[in-house]
Amino acid sequence: MSFHGTLHSLVHEALQPDGQRLRILDIPHLSFAGGERVGISGPSGSGKTSLLHCLAGLVIPDHGEIVWDQIPITRLEASACDAWRLRHVGLIFQDFQLIPELSVIENILLTTCFSQWRVGQEARLQAHRQAEALGLPDRDQPVSTLSRGEQQRVAVARALRHNPPLILADEPTASLDRANADKVMRALLAYADTQRATLVVASHDPAVLALMDRVIPLANGRVQAGAEEAS
Amino acid sequence: MNPFVMVKADYRAMHGSAWAIVFLVACAVAIGVALSAQEKAVRQSATYAAADFDLVVGAAGSATQLVMTTIYLQPDALPLLPGQTLKSLQTDPRIKAFAPMAFGDVVAGYPLIGTTKEFVTRWGRFSAAAEGRFFAAENEAVIGSGVKLQVGQDITPAHAVAGEQSRLGEISPQEQAHRHAHVHLTIVGRLPQTGTPWDNAILIPIESVWETHGLGNGHQTDGIIGPPFDADDIPPIPAFVVKPASISHAYQLRGDYRKNNFMALFPAEILVTLYQAMGDVRDVLLVATVLNGVLILAAIILLVLAIFSLRRKRYVVLRALGAPALYIGLVAWLGAFGLIAAGCVVGLFLGWGLTALVSMWLSAQTGLALVLIFDWLQIGPALFMLLSGSLFALVPAWLSYRLPLHEGLRQL
Numbered sequence A: 001m002s003f004h005g006t007l008h009s010l011v012h013e014a015l016q017p018d019g020q021r022l023r024i025l026d027i028p029h030l031s032f033a034g035g036e037r038v039g040i041s042g043p044s045g046s047g048k049t050s051l052l053h054c055l056a057g058l059v060i061p062d063h064g065e066i067v068w069d070q071i072p073i074t075r076l077e078a079s080a081c082d083a084w085r086l087r088h089v090g091l092i093f094q095d096f097q098l099i100p101e102l103s104v105i106e107n108i109l110l111t112t113c114f115s116q117w118r119v120g121q122e123a124r125l126q127a128h129r130q131a132e133a134l135g136l137p138d139r140d141q142p143v144s145t146l147s148r149g150e151q152q153r154v155a156v157a158r159a160l161r162h163n164p165p166l167i168l169a170d171e172p173t174a175s176l177d178r179a180n181a182d183k184v185m186r187a188l189l190a191y192a193d194t195q196r197a198t199l200v201v202a203s204h205d206p207a208v209l210a211l212m213d214r215v216i217p218l219a220n221g222r223v224q225a226g227a228e229e230a231s
Numbered sequence B: 001m002n003p004f005v006m007v008k009a010d011y012r013a014m015h016g017s018a019w020a021i022v023f024l025v026a027c028a029v030a031i032g033v034a035l036s037a038q039e040k041a042v043r044q045s046a047t048y049a050a051a052d053f054d055l056v057v058g059a060a061g062s063a064t065q066l067v068m069t070t071i072y073l074q075p076d077a078l079p080l081l082p083g084q085t086l087k088s089l090q091t092d093p094r095i096k097a098f099a100p101m102a103f104g105d106v107v108a109g110y111p112l113i114g115t116t117k118e119f120v121t122r123w124g125r126f127s128a129a130a131e132g133r134f135f136a137a138e139n140e141a142v143i144g145s146g147v148k149l150q151v152g153q154d155i156t157p158a159h160a161v162a163g164e165q166s167r168l169g170e171i172s173p174q175e176q177a178h179r180h181a182h183v184h185l186t187i188v189g190r191l192p193q194t195g196t197p198w199d200n201a202i203l204i205p206i207e208s209v210w211e212t213h214g215l216g217n218g219h220q221t222d223g224i225i226g227p228p229f230d231a232d233d234i235p236p237i238p239a240f241v242v243k244p245a246s247i248s249h250a251y252q253l254r255g256d257y258r259k260n261n262f263m264a265l266f267p268a269e270i271l272v273t274l275y276q277a278m279g280d281v282r283d284v285l286l287v288a289t290v291l292n293g294v295l296i297l298a299a300i301i302l303l304v305l306a307i308f309s310l311r312r313k314r315y316v317v318l319r320a321l322g323a324p325a326l327y328i329g330l331v332a333w334l335g336a337f338g339l340i341a342a343g344c345v346v347g348l349f350l351g352w353g354l355t356a357l358v359s360m361w362l363s364a365q366t367g368l369a370l371v372l373i374f375d376w377l378q379i380g381p382a383l384f385m386l387l388s389g390s391l392f393a394l395v396p397a398w399l400s401y402r403l404p405l406h407e408g409l410r411q412l
């Protein structure tokens, strides 16, 4: 499996409350090789989340094109893009976006319910194994009562649920202590290895970025000079 | 596709506001159902109560009063017909059966009615009494199924005071004061239930009424009851119930007895006009109910919109996770549908319960056995509310498609 992506002349602006347009992303070119582990670094407000959302098709940029595995997602209809994301992208949001009233296992299995009436025994077992591997409490309680670190790991388990070829992780260790951060990163890397999935991680944790094949430094929505990619 | 996982999560997130929808819908449905069911029940049992009264003949006066007094036993002083009328009815070949009716006395609050065995047996429909036997002599009485007196008990009638509404089963001071102390009747039987006000009546031979008031007994000889009545001078009588031999005879008789201070009518005619009057009231009620329904529907829609707008972030998250539009639509629609449906079910039972209670009370007041009718038409407005209300839950879900997901995740 080789899930590679390219990004061309991406420009995205946001409308400020005062009517001014603020350029939040301006990236001429980026590419992601299949199976590559790419870090995105940068200070707060540099555009890491915005870039990941563009890569996931959550927003169509004002200019530019993003192609994943020959599919130009920037040209897909909204619902087609949602369907593409479900099949291909494991998305870990910066603020998790879990369903607070559902339990750990229900959250992990949620995306399965989009297509299936009954969640099979096999899928259920797999979800339990995943939860266990990430050290999650296997309790039937709403995730809103879990600690932030635990919620973070539920979000990771949910993203891996469908064996997606692309993982987009937004600060996956921000709420974790060192030991748990290592656990999560090991799980993500192990997954990427076994599935040969492409992994893009936004983070400002040097320990996390050190695990990546390369790091794209962002500042003010632009890729920092000197680190511009060759191809 | 299994939207119920998310519907469950939504209900948990809504807490009390979900109950507000259920409660509001339940109240609206209950009121609507109770109104229409009650009206139907009253109408049906009123019609049923008139079944044994084909043609009613009385002295010229108020037609409504004649019907209300003879069929529904509303106490009222009817103008009297000359006793001679009885004789002409007796020999009229167009008549299959007839019965005189004499009102005016009470026993323990129950109206006492003088008539003949033909009517006591409801023109032969009752082959036997439910308890004891029918009356066979002047001082014997039979009681309706609802009368709380015993077979074998002795009773003394009292003159009912006009305008005095007595309570069934209670001896009022007025009754105490107006007793015909010299008269003693024995209850010899209890009649089967008819589901009409007559269940709360005490029936005696009409001869007994005449004797009580010192008017003789309508016969040449003493001790005879029932037709033929052959005395030269028969006492005046307030009303007759007539069973014509055929429909054409019925119309002829009605025509004949409409002249010269007589009044003859088919109770059904009067009921139709009464229902028309009732219908006017019902129309007013209906307009009020519809307006009430519209207001409540608007309230429900607003509530649904408000509550489901709070779910907008939820829909954005589901989309970001890749949920298809159908899934999100189903989550929103089923969520609202479930709440409104719960309200409808609770409301239907509440409404029927309310109707049953009011009917019980009305039955106790009037003796009309109100049969509750479960009409599928009553469910119509509830279904309308269910479908239209739940569709509005789709609006917030649809709105979540108007915003780029990135913005939705940031802003909501």
Ligand SMILES: Nc1ncnc2c1ncn2[C@@H]1O[C@H](COP(=O)(O)OP(=O)(O)OP(=O)(O)O)[C@@H](O)[C@H]1O
Binding pocket: A014, A015, A016, A022, A024, A042, A043, A044, A045, A046, A047, A048, A049, A050, A051, A094, B407, B410
């Ligand atoms: N819809 C928007 N409207 C206005 N400003 C926006 C919008 N989206 C993003 N921005 C701005 O774009 C910049 C980049 O935001 P983004 O969330 O991508 O940063 P980030 O690198 O992920 O920051 P953090 O490390 O704090 O998560 C910020 O200044 C943010 O305020």
Ligand SMILES: [Mg+2]
Binding pocket: A048, A049, A050, A094, A170
């Ligand atoms: Mg961010």
